[in-house]
Amino acid sequence: MKKLLVLSTALTSLAFAAQADVTVMSWGGAYGAAQTEAHVKPFAAKTGIATTMTDSDNPATPIKAMVEAGNVTVDVASVEYADAIRLCDEGVLETIDPASLPAGADGTPVADDFLPGALTDCGVSTDIWATIFAYDTTKFPEGPKTAADFFDLTKFPGKRGLHKGAKAVLEFALMADGVAPADVYATLGTPEGVDKAFAKLDTIKKDVVWWEAGAQPPQLLADGEVAMTSAYNGRIFNAAIGEGKPFQIVWDAQIFENEMYVIPKGAPNKEEALQFIAYSTSTEGMQAQATQISYGPARKSANATPIMYKDGKTLMGPNVPTAPENMANALGSSFEFWVDHDAELNDRFNAWLAAN
Incomplete structure (x- = not known):
């Protein structure tokens, strides 16, 4: 028993x-x-x-x-x-x-x-996956084509959405300012390069709506709170193809990982x-x-x-x-760079964000 x-x-x-x-x-x-x-x-x-x-x-x-x-x-x-x-x-x-x-x-x-x-x-x-930017085609039928267009508030007026953090924002700003993808991390590894990225962000700072969660960018576009926004490419695809939203991805200066x-x-x-x-x-x-x-x-x-x-x-x-x-003008995110620089660049980013 x-x-x-x-x-x-x-x-x-x-x-x-x-x-x-x-x-x-x-x-x-x-x-x-x-x-x-x-x-x-x-x-x-x-x-x-x-x-x-x-x-x-x-x-x-x-x-x-x-x-x-x-x-x-x-x-x-x-x-x-x-x-x-x-x-x-x-x-x-x-x-x-x-x-x-x-x-x-x-x-x-x-x-x-x-x-x-x-x-x-x-x-x-x-x-x-990639961080890209996307726009509402009802606002811009011809549409932006490059990262530089994202920062052109005259040609493409309206609010911009950006992720609230240094990663993929500083790289995007540098590419929009003409830095080739192959040179982004070498540039961002210098004080002058960091200054250059923030100077580019200064040009749109007052018109930026900052997002933190991946679900927010398509919602910001759908609600008309922004005319274009950075986003994770799958979120925009899902909104455009899965839900029929009038959103278009721009792959120029995508950052993939x-x-x-x-x-x-x-x-x-x-x-x-x-x-x-x-x-x-x-x-x-x-x-x-x-x-x-x-x-x-x-x-x-x-x-x-x-x-x-x-x-x-x-x-x-x-x-x-x-x-x-x-992939014509794409950047592979560098984990080595961000492991080394994440803390200092996010501290700089937060200080910049808090400044007038």
């Missing part, structure tokens, strides 16, 4: 283990919805592991606080590339062995299938989190996400065949940052 009781207890423990819940923290809005449809729901259906999505304006901030407080309630988080590197260096994240990831659907080994930079010690890229899935140190369900990441960053997982939102897959095998948007009629190729025609 005692042996039966022990066996029953063991089986009960296994049953509870199989029911471990995985909590994924992402950015909300169209992006969080895309990951929910492409990753969270099908993973739960395939494995039987209950998986839920929770939103944050920037998941890097709360997961660091959780780890430092010793109270981690999130298993997987979607973070920007620079944050994946920084948090890994700070010991906030679990390491992820590439050997735990599946080969490409065509058999290509992991190391060869992922695009350069898509694998780090603690992160696996889910997609390549990898988005990463990471596991906070001390995640309550680490093994299940690893399973979730392996599933989501497979060829099929990346292609599934690309049917939901216009971010480029970070695996070669996922880009090998055309991907159709969920509407069944829009090809995603021309609508992702990595399309050749969209």
